[in-house]
Amino acid sequence: MKKLSLFLALTLVVSVLATGCGGGGGDDAQESTVIKIGVLAPLTGGDAAGGILEKEGIDLANELYPQVLGKDIKLVYADNKSEKVEAATAARNLVDKEKVAAVLGSWGSGYSIAAGPVFKEAQVPAIGTSCTNPLVTLDNDYYFRACFTDTFQGVVMANYAFNEAKVKKVAIIQEVSNDYSVALAQIFTTKFIALTGDEKAIVANASYNSGDQDFTAQLTSIKNSGAEAIFAPGTFGTSGLLMKQARELGITLPFLGADTWETPVMIEMGGSGVEGCVFSTFFDAATPLTETTTIFLDAYKEKYGEDAEPAAVTALAFDAYLLARDAIERAGTTDGPAIRDAIAATKDFPGAAGIINLDENGDAIKPAIIKTIQDGKFVYKTTVNPK
Amino acid sequence: MDAQLMQQLVNAISLGSLYALLAIGYTMVYGILRLINFAHGDVFMLGSYFAFYAMTAFLLPWYISFPLAIALTVIFGMLIERGAYRPLRNSPRISIMISAIGVSFLMENLAILVFGGVPKPFPTIPIFSNIMDIGLVRVPTLSVLIPVTTLVVLFALWYILGKTKTGMAMRAVSRDYEAARLMGIDVNTIITITFGIGSALAAIGGILWAMKYTQLQPLMGLMPGLKCFIAAVIGGIGDVRGAVIGGFILGFGEIMIVALWPDLSGYRDAFAFLLLIVILLIKPSGIMGKSITEKV
Numbered sequence: 001m002k003k004l005s006l007f008l009a010l011t012l013v014v015s016v017l018a019t020g021c022g023g024g025g026g027d028d029a030q031e032s033t034v035i036k037i038g039v040l041a042p043l044t045g046g047d048a049a050g051g052i053l054e055k056e057g058i059d060l061a062n063e064l065y066p067q068v069l070g071k072d073i074k075l076v077y078a079d080n081k082s083e084k085v086e087a088a089t090a091a092r093n094l095v096d097k098e099k100v101a102a103v104l105g106s107w108g109s110g111y112s113i114a115a116g117p118v119f120k121e122a123q124v125p126a127i128g129t130s131c132t133n134p135l136v137t138l139d140n141d142y143y144f145r146a147c148f149t150d151t152f153q154g155v156v157m158a159n160y161a162f163n164e165a166k167v168k169k170v171a172i173i174q175e176v177s178n179d180y181s182v183a184l185a186q187i188f189t190t191k192f193i194a195l196t197g198d199e200k201a202i203v204a205n206a207s208y209n210s211g212d213q214d215f216t217a218q219l220t221s222i223k224n225s226g227a228e229a230i231f232a233p234g235t236f237g238t239s240g241l242l243m244k245q246a247r248e249l250g251i252t253l254p255f256l257g258a259d260t261w262e263t264p265v266m267i268e269m270g271g272s273g274v275e276g277c278v279f280s281t282f283f284d285a286a287t288p289l290t291e292t293t294t295i296f297l298d299a300y301k302e303k304y305g306e307d308a309e310p311a312a313v314t315a316l317a318f319d320a321y322l323l324a325r326d327a328i329e330r331a332g333t334t335d336g337p338a339i340r341d342a343i344a345a346t347k348d349f350p351g352a353a354g355i356i357n358l359d360e361n362g363d364a365i366k367p368a369i370i371k372t373i374q375d376g377k378f379v380y381k382t383t384v385n386p387k
Numbered sequence: 388m389d390a391q392l393m394q395q396l397v398n399a400i401s402l403g404s405l406y407a408l409l410a411i412g413y414t415m416v417y418g419i420l421r422l423i424n425f426a427h428g429d430v431f432m433l434g435s436y437f438a439f440y441a442m443t444a445f446l447l448p449w450y451i452s453f454p455l456a457i458a459l460t461v462i463f464g465m466l467i468e469r470g471a472y473r474p475l476r477n478s479p480r481i482s483i484m485i486s487a488i489g490v491s492f493l494m495e496n497l498a499i500l501v502f503g504g505v506p507k508p509f510p511t512i513p514i515f516s517n518i519m520d521i522g523l524v525r526v527p528t529l530s531v532l533i534p535v536t537t538l539v540v541l542f543a544l545w546y547i548l549g550k551t552k553t554g555m556a557m558r559a560v561s562r563d564y565e566a567a568r569l570m571g572i573d574v575n576t577i578i579t580i581t582f583g584i585g586s587a588l589a590a591i592g593g594i595l596w597a598m599k600y601t602q603l604q605p606l607m608g609l610m611p612g613l614k615c616f617i618a619a620v621i622g623g624i625g626d627v628r629g630a631v632i633g634g635f636i637l638g639f640g641e642i643m644i645v646a647l648w649p650d651l652s653g654y655r656d657a658f659a660f661l662l663l664i665v666i667l668l669i670k671p672s673g674i675m676g677k678s679i680t681e682k683v
Contacts, residue, residue: 044504046604052505081504176653206645207653211610213600216398217645218652224391237506241602248518249394250525268508269602 034074035334037324038100040090040115040126041107045082046211046237049265050107050313054129057310057317058104060299065321068328076100084114091115095122101334102127102327104320107313108235109133109150109180116140123336125327125343127320130282130313132259133179137362142336144343144362146319146351147282148386150180153258154187156280156368156384161188161229161256162195164382165278169203171227171253173218173242175234176207184233184258203227208238215242219249231256236263240270247273254278262312267376275375280368283312283353284380292322296352309378312353312369319351390523395646401530403638404537405595409615410622410630411540412588418625419561419581421480425487426467427589428612429494432605434460434590435509435597436502442510449512457590464586465579472582473575491612498605506604509597529599536595537631540588544627547584557581610656617663623676632674637662 039058041051055077062075076098078090087106094100095118103119103126106112112131119126120142128136128145132153137143161167170192175181185205193201204225206218219242222230230246230253232239243255255277262281267274288294296318300310326349327342328334349356356364370381409431416424437459441452471490475483517528548554556577559567564574596611597603618637622629637659645652666673 044499045606046506048504049506204649206649209653209656212655213602214398214402214641216402217395217642218649220391220394220398221646221649223394237602241600244601248525248527250520265506265508269506271511 034072035068035328036074036076036098036100037321038076038078038094038098038103038124040078040080040087040094040103040105040111041129042082042111043077043079047082047108047235049236049263050130050260051079051082051105053263053311053314054105054107054317056300056304057129057314057319058321060296060303060314061318061321061325063303064295064299065325068325069332069334073325080106080108080111080115082108082111084110087111087114088118091118095119095124100124101336102324102339104317104324105129106131109136109183110178112136112143113179116143119143123340125324125336125340127324127343129317129320130259131180133183134361134363135179135183141362142340144323144358146316146323146353146356146364147259148366148368149363150183150187150258152386153280153368154184155191156370157184157231157256157258158188158191158195159384160278160280160370161192161231165229165254165256167228167254168196168198169201169226169228170256171204171206171222171225171230172202173206173208173215173222173230173232173234175210175238177210178234180260181233181235185231188231188233208242210238212238213241215245216249219246219251223249223251227253229254229256233258235260236266237269240266240268240274243277244270244273259312262371262378264311267373274373276372278370278372278381280370280384281312282366282369283315284369284371284383285309285315286380287383289354290350290352292319292350292352315351315353319353319356322351323349323356392646393522393524395642397524397526397530399639399642400635401527401533401599401638402642403635404534405592405599405634406611406615406618406638407631407634408533408537408540408588408595409592409611410618410634411537411544411627412585412592413616414619414622414624414627414630415544415588416581416585417619418627419557420578421561422472422483422487423616423624424585425484425612425616426490426494427585428608428610428615429491429498430460430464430467430586430589430608431593431596431611432498432603432608433463433494434586434593435603435607436498437590438594438597439507439509439603449515453594456594457587460590460593461583461586464582464589468579468582473578495605495609502603502605504605506602509601509603511601512598515598529595533595533599536591537634540591541627541631544584548627553577553580614656614659617659620663620673621666623673626673626675629673629675 043051078094080087080090109131112128113135120140125142130147132150134149134151172185174185189202204222257279259281261279327339331338331342346358354366365386367383367385369383371378413427437456438452441447441455471486515528519526556572560577568574618633619630622633641655644658
């Protein structure tokens with residue numbers, strides 16, 4: 001009896017496997033009728049909220065423009081699980097197994113930097129959505145991005161601190177294992193010292209690790225450092241928590257940060273602690289920039305409800321998809337180097353988050369928007385144009 | 388400076404007692420079964436999610452949600468023991484440990500599937516989020532509540548293990564469960580109870596953690612789990628008082644390293660692992676541990 005049931009179980013397993021393979025074979029046959037675009041994004045883990053916002057934008061773009069070169073575009077999602085090592089594995093999977101024509105993403109510079117060499121080696125062009133670290137595209141002919149870089153963003157925030165917030169002493173808290181955070185802290189420091197002409201303008205410099213949840217020690221040491229503001233570039237979840245703990249410790253100093261903060265999760269996490277923080281970002285839904293913005297906003301509201309406000313990264317992800325599709329169309333092929341050249345030749349491309357022109361590194365030259373949080377909502381403050 | 392140092396002490400006590408609470412759970416299961424329950428951190432995660440859903444999905448008040456979450460976690464812990472550890476009772480110890488690691492992965496991935504990978508904010512409970520000002524030092528209610536809970540748990544455990552019949556049976560099982568069985572002790576029930584208590588401790592820790600750091604995600608048990616395992620080893624794994632001491636050493640160390648050397652604050656996690664290596668080199672049985680020669 002036992003042997004019989006074992007045999008039955010085995011037969012079942014084998015037949016399932018066989019049908020599984022059959023299905024796979026069918027896919028291969030259809031290969032020529034679809035063009036695959038890979039998406040590298042953190043869909044689980046600490047940064048998942050960011051990845052999912054970008055997925056919204058890419059899915060939306062795919063629904064509006066589902067075809068290129070007369071074929072259907074098939075999106076292949078690769079989850080980097082909010083880990084750098086996983087990002088390289090996921091990228092390898094997209095390139096080797098899925099054989100995608102181009103890649104979009106990732107949210108989070110660290111993941112893009114980790115995946116970059118894989119795309120370069122395989123000659124598969126990638127378009128970064130909101131990864132702002134300069135190293136993503138530097139020395140990598142196959143990486144482009146739809147957003148500005150931290151070189152610009154860090155300077156914008158230093159200028160804001162000095163000219164608008166009128167502070168002379170700043171404390172910095174950075175996420176030491178996050179390329180994005182470290183680069184911003186460095187660029188901000190250099191610019192802020194230059195602006196104030198004071199070598200000691202950065203009065204405290206504390207750091208924490210990815211995944212840390214207790215910042216009380218760092219914050220306590222900053223409390224009496226004489227700082228007039230705290231620059232804390234980091235991801236939304238951690239930063240929300242950090243600001244909440246700061247308020248609990250009685251620290252009332254203003255917080256300055258950067259683009260990743262524009263994620264609704266940060267307000268949920270930080271509650272009243274995030275009120276009044278100021279950061280730079282890419283896009284403001286209230287001031288449409290191009291015709292594409294209108295198309296994007298209409299489609300977004302139709303899908304997610306009249307009151308839904310798209311995040312900046314959703315708009316950027318939408319743009320990255322359009323950029324890739326446009327380049328494949330112009331290249332007329334799915335050949336990697338040809339698409340690469342087509343992306344590099346992009347000129348005055350109307351994206352939802354503004355006109356896209358790429359510089360020699362493949363970075364978009366765009367204005368930065370400064371926003372704050374008021375009564376649990378993101379509020380537009382001002383726009384800073386690139387020189 | 389003094390106010391700042393006092394503030395850091397408050398921070399350290401609150402973090403240290405949280406570590407201690409979790410380390411007790413590790414050490415108790417080890418003390419009785421000689422099993423390092425690697426799934427402890429994930430049971431901790433489960434406890435906080437249960438409390439979260441009781442409060443947000445079923446809109447129950449905290450004083451019903453918390454006991455409910457603890458009860459559910461206890462049942463889950465017992466089921467894990469039934470499914471993953473009991474069948475291996477007579478296998479080499481290493482098999483059970485590998486099974487524990489398997490359970491840990493299974494729970495993490497199931498949690499991603501069921502709860503979703505996006506972090507969830509734990510609701511704020513007004514009476515626990517007060518902050519007292521003592522001089523220049525800010526003391527959140529939780530910073531008092533956590534050490535008190537740890538002390539209560541410690542006392543309760545001391546009572547259960549030392550004064551009750553079940554506790555006596557637990558100690559007998561920890562000595563030699565074959566002999567305990569011969570003496571008429573129902574070993575399976577005792578082990579299930581041990582896991583039940585261990586899971587209750589994990590759930591209490593998970594709920595306190597969630598209230599303090601207000602962020603839930605499926606992998607939240609990973610790092611605390613590892614650190615509290617270290618705390619248990621430092622204190623002498625198997626010894627409940629040792630776990631508390633280990634938890635406090637770890638909490639104080641982590642806070643003070645940042646307080647005294649802000650430049651090194653990024654190396655805070657490294658401190659925990661470094662401490663583990665040092666302890667293993669100097670006193671492998673831990674601070675409170677007795678060195679026992681293993682019978683072969």
